[in-house]
Amino acid sequence: MENTLGLEIIEVVEQAAIASAHLMGKGDKNEADRVAVEAMRERMNKIYMRGRIVIGEGERDDAPMLYIGEEVGICSQPNAKDFCNPDELVEIDIAVDPCEGTNLCAYGQPGSMAVLAISEKGGLFAAPDFYMKKLAAPPAAKGKVDISKSATENLKILAECLDRSIDELVVVVMKRDRHNDLIKEIREAGARVQLISDGDVGAAINCGFAGTNIHALMGIGAAPEGVISAAALRCLGAHFQGQLIYDPAIVQTGLIGESKEANIARLNEMGITDPDKIYTAEELASGENVLFAGTGITPGNIMNGVRFFKGGARTQTLVISSQSKTARFVDTIHMHEQPKVVQLR
Ligand code: VTB
Numbered sequence: 001m002e003n004t005l006g007l008e009i010i011e012v013v014e015q016a017a018i019a020s021a022h023l024m025g026k027g028d029k030n031e032a033d034r035v036a037v038e039a040m041r042e043r044m045n046k047i048y049m050r051g052r053i054v055i056g057e058g059e060r061d062d063a064p065m066l067y068i069g070e071e072v073g074i075c076s077q078p079n080a081k082d083f084c085n086p087d088e089l090v091e092i093d094i095a096v097d098p099c100e101g102t103n104l105c106a107y108g109q110p111g112s113m114a115v116l117a118i119s120e121k122g123g124l125f126a127a128p129d130f131y132m133k134k135l136a137a138p139p140a141a142k143g144k145v146d147i148s149k150s151a152t153e154n155l156k157i158l159a160e161c162l163d164r165s166i167d168e169l170v171v172v173v174m175k176r177d178r179h180n181d182l183i184k185e186i187r188e189a190g191a192r193v194q195l196i197s198d199g200d201v202g203a204a205i206n207c208g209f210a211g212t213n214i215h216a217l218m219g220i221g222a223a224p225e226g227v228i229s230a231a232a233l234r235c236l237g238a239h240f241q242g243q244l245i246y247d248p249a250i251v252q253t254g255l256i257g258e259s260k261e262a263n264i265a266r267l268n269e270m271g272i273t274d275p276d277k278i279y280t281a282e283e284l285a286s287g288e289n290v291l292f293a294g295t296g297i298t299p300g301n302i303m304n305g306v307r308f309f310k311g312g313a314r315t316q317t318l319v320i321s322s323q324s325k326t327a328r329f330v331d332t333i334h335m336h337e338q339p340k341v342v343q344l345r
Contacts, residue, residue, distance in 0.1 A: 005092075006321065008047045009118065009293050010330055014315045016040040016098040016114035017295035018334065021306035021313070024298060025108035032105045036098035036114055036297075041065050041072065044094075048084065049073035051118070054126045055095035055224040066096055068126070091121040093287075095228050101199030105297050111199040113303070115294035117231035123287020125227050125279065128270055130256060130263065131245040132223035136204040137216045138162065139237045147241040147278055151182060151218060152189040158216060166190040171216045172203040178252045179219045186218070202300050204229035205318070208236035209327075212301045220245050230284035232292035235320040236327060240281035244272070290322040303329070311337030 019039035023032040037057055044051065051073040057063035060070070072094065075084035094116060099105055101112035117124060135147040135154070141161040145154040151171075159166045169191040173179050186193050194214065196203060200221040206214040217229075226242040233240040246263035248256045257263040267275045295317040296303035303316040317330040333342060 005047065005049060005118075006291060006319065008043075009116070009291065010295075010317050010319055010332075012040055012043045012047075013114045013116060013293045013295040013317055014332060014334070015043045017297045017306050017315055017317075018313050020099045020105050020112070020114065020297045021308070024105050024305075027106050029102035029106035033099045033102045037065050040096060040098040040114065040116075044072045045074065045077075047073050048075060049092055050075040050080075050084075050086075050089050051092045051094050052076075052121070053096065054093045054124050055097075055227055057096075057098075058129065066098070092118055093121050093124045094118050095124050095224065095231070097201065097225055097228055099297065100201045100225060100228075100294075101297075103198045108298065109197065110299050110305075111196065111202045112297040112305075113199075113202055113294045113300065114297060115201055115228050115292070117228045117285060117290065117292045119231070119285065119287030119290045123285065123290060124231065125284045125286070126270075127223040127227045127284075128244070128267060128272070130223045130267075131220050131251050132226035132242040133220050133245055134200065134204065134226055134229070135216070135218055135239070135241045136207040136229065136233060137239040138207055138210065139239070141216075142237060142239040145216070145239055147243060151185045154216070154218075155186065155189045155191050162215060167192065169215045170194050170213055171218055172196055172200070172206070172214055173217075173219045174198070174200055174221060176219070176253060178250060182219055201225050201229050201232075201294075204240065205232050205236075205294070206301050208233050208238040209302060214301065220251060227284045228292070230279075230281040231290050232294070232320050234281035234285045235290055235292055235322045235325075238281075240284070241278055242284060243278045244275055246275055288322075292318075292320045294318050309343065311335065311339050 016036040019035040056066040060067040104112035175195040206212040247260040298305040
């Protein structure tokens, strides 16, 4: 992936985060999402690239912007031939979640982010709008923990890999009824549980870094966001596995189709013949070059949220690249007006 593209992608997530942050704490999650989508799309369409949304705001008929299949970037515009050379352009697939954790943003809670992942064409799994059972863990446990094992077994393995006792582990789980048994099991195994109301992408990424005091993410969240988490964790060499969940009785919340049978039929139509397949991070984000970018909207464990000052804002963004093998924290001061002073605080 071109370096300049990497730089522009940072601005895409920054702009989405700033837009959402204006609505932080206002109690309107749809509006917080809408403005982020608009800002993300506007900035993306100024990039010299041929991009295609593979994970976005939904099917074309349901989403006016950043819908699945939407072409983005200067070189996707109808008059692109006038200023883009198709021979020198790599086609890019993009997975976006302009406001991950919309509730967190709307209620001023920590952990919401504007995130995206990009890869060359075909490099990101176009996950259906279902749920996904997820297991994220630090690099030391990669390939050792296994989503098909019980939480108890995985905690034993994790403790060994991280050279600590089970009660020194913290597992993030989303507070949902569907996780009641899982939470009980983790506690009985001796580990500690950090319950979150929303935002499992941030939680997954925390597993990729030492020092966050988060050692695993377990439980069921949305599938599309699972791919974005997988992209980040793949670049970090951390563990991520995902398994699609298509049975409404397991999920218990959210919109997930009429019935298990209808959902399996839909998956088959999409070419997913083994609906129970367990995907690794490398399968969900299989591209040769994968890049993750996320800007904090509200503060998180490893990144600050957007802070406004007179005439501007300051953002923090994490960019992880498989190509350059870097995890880069980008701290940006946005000067919307000519400032009298630029403060560093
Ligand atoms: C959300 C959201 C998560 O999964 O809860 C969602 O906060 C799905 O779960 O970050 P519910 O339908 O039960 O709310 C995520 O979007 C991402 O996986």
